[in-house]
Amino acid sequence: MAVRLEFLTQDPEEIALATRYWAMDEDGVYLEKVSELVPFREITQSGLIAKHARTFCQAFDENQACNKCEGPILVTSRTDAKKQFQRSEAPCEACSGALRQEELERRRAAEIELQKQLTSRIDYMRTVSISYADLTDDQRFILLAIDALITPRLAHSTFTEGSCEALAPWEGTSYLTRLFRAGVIWDDPEAARSGTYYLHDGKLQAITSSLQFFLPPDELLGRGAEALETVTERQFTDPEVMTNLWLDYAVGDVLRYLLDQCRVYNHDLDYEDIEKIKATIRFGLHTYSVSQLWFVMWKVVRDAASLANREYYNRQKAAATIPNKIRKQIEWADKQGGIDRCWDRPEHHIAGSVGMAFLTLFEIDEFTGGKQALAKFAQLSAKASTEEVQGVASNFMQGALSRNVSLWAMEQFAGLIRAGFDTNGALDELVRLNPETFSVAIS
Incomplete structure (x- = not known):
């Protein structure tokens, strides 16, 4: 018999029933049908025999070797037993219990280490400060835009990544990420909900969307509305960083319009296509306004949609032509004296808090020509x-x-x-x- 039995009873009739249930020949064929084993005492249905037998007998299939200790595997019904020797996919009951205990201990140790590292970070956050006077112009500008969006939380409390989605029409939270990576904005573990922080390879990690961010106090002035005013009211003096910030924002504004148009016509752009387009847009923004480039995006996507309907073309092939078509349109405009049409901002397409700050402080928006916008920063x-x-x-x-x-x-x-x-x-x-x-x- 390939199945070894260990009895949990001394009742001769129960031992006999279990022996008959598991009995098989040399080929692994069971000697009796289950239906032949009933009635047994109060049991009259054959489907209940296996369940009843498990209460007074354990069966170990010696044709299945545990992948951990190589011992036999506990089986609970005839269909679980194998006719030929093989290694089990799952460990045996004893090894499974040991693995569960090891996992439990590992999780306990990880939780202790997580709390240890969280406590250390909390203690550090209570003392961290930065120099508002050393902030760069683009950092101060982004803080001003965030403050306009979430006031008064920037000066007094915490806020989430979701609070900053409306900073810009495309990837608004990327501006918060800039400040976070530069050490201007920090995270507050005490304010975050449970489960936000975890360990990966022994290092403290966090789910970004659940983080609670805050602006640390100034090392001299502390924290609050008056200290924040020293950041937002200081004059901007760095043309290079402000030019780049405007171009980053304007590229996103144009790209948001392009991607909206692509969704309308079911054009999918891959990462490399988008990177090429961003570079072309950034080049075009040195001359043209955002609204003029919206017109270019609209025209190119419409042309691609028309191309997709031609013989031997499809949507994928047509979408692949979009990056070069945008480049050609801008080159053509440069040769022909410019772009004579511009589009208004769509109703669902926000300028964002960063865009409104550019309008308020520099009087530039989607209708400002590229040369005029850059001249503002050169001043x-x-x-x-x-x-x-x-x-x-x-x-x-x-x-x-x-x-x-x-x-x-x-x-x-x-x-x-x-x-x-x-x-x-x-x-x-x-x-x-x-x-x-x-x-x-x-x-």
């Missing part, structure tokens, strides 16, 4: 230079007046101008040559 450099020179000049005059050498200082300044120095260069040269006289300027 930041000239403005910053003027303010810097004014600061140096003010310190220079204070130093001269305080030491009663204003006439001499002006004569020296005029001489340097005649020698070819510009205003800022002449002031710097005077301070360098006479540091004690103009100590205010270098304090």
Whole structure:
């Protein structure tokens, strides 16, 4: 018999029944039909025999080897037994119990380690601070847009990724991600719901959509509305980062329109196609407005839809032509003197809080030409230079007046101008040559 029996009873009749139930010949064929085993005491239905037999007998199939300990596998009915030797897919009952216990202990250890790392992160978050004065222009601009969207939570409380979806028409939460990766925005484990944090390879990880974010206090001013005002009210002076931020936003604005049109006509664009299109759009935005490029997107998608209906074409092949068609349309417009049509923003297509901030602070939107928009940011450099020179000049005059050498200082300044120095260069040269006289300027 390939099935080994272990009896849980001393009742001769029950032992006999179990033996008859499992009895088989050398070929693994059962000697008696189950229907021949009834009636047995109060049991009259053959379908209940196996269930009853399990209460006083355990059967181990020696034709099945446990994949862990190689011992026989416990079977509960005739159909479970095998006629030929094989390794079981599942471990035996004893090994399964041991594996369950190991998994339970592993989970307990992981939970202890998770709580340990969470406690450490919570303690750190209670002390973390940043320098608002060191924030870059694009970081401050994004904070301003977030504040407009969720005020007053940015200054006083926490907020989620979902709160920032309306920052931009396309991938609005990516602006929050920028700040998070740069260490401007942090996560608050204490405010997050259970299950947000977990361990992966022993390291603390989190489900981003469940995180609770917050703006840390300034290292000097602390946290609150007044401290936040120092971020949002300071003048923007970096043309490069603001230009790039505008182009990032405007590319997303155009791409959102394109993808909406592609959904209408059932065109699927893969990742590489989208990356090519983004580069082309960014190039076009140096000359054209967002609304003009919306027209280009509309035209190209319509052309692709028409192409898909031609013989030997399909939607996939037609969609693959879209990146090059966009590039050709912009090249054609450059040669022909521009794009003479523009589209209005669709009703369901928001400008987002970032877009509204650009309109408020720089008076640019989807209708502003590319050259005009970039010129707005180029002016930041000239403005910053003027303010810097004014600061140096003010310190220079204070130093001269305080030491009663204003006439001499002006004569020296005029001489340097005649020698070819510009205003800022002449002031710097005077301070360098006479540091004690103009100590205010270098304090």
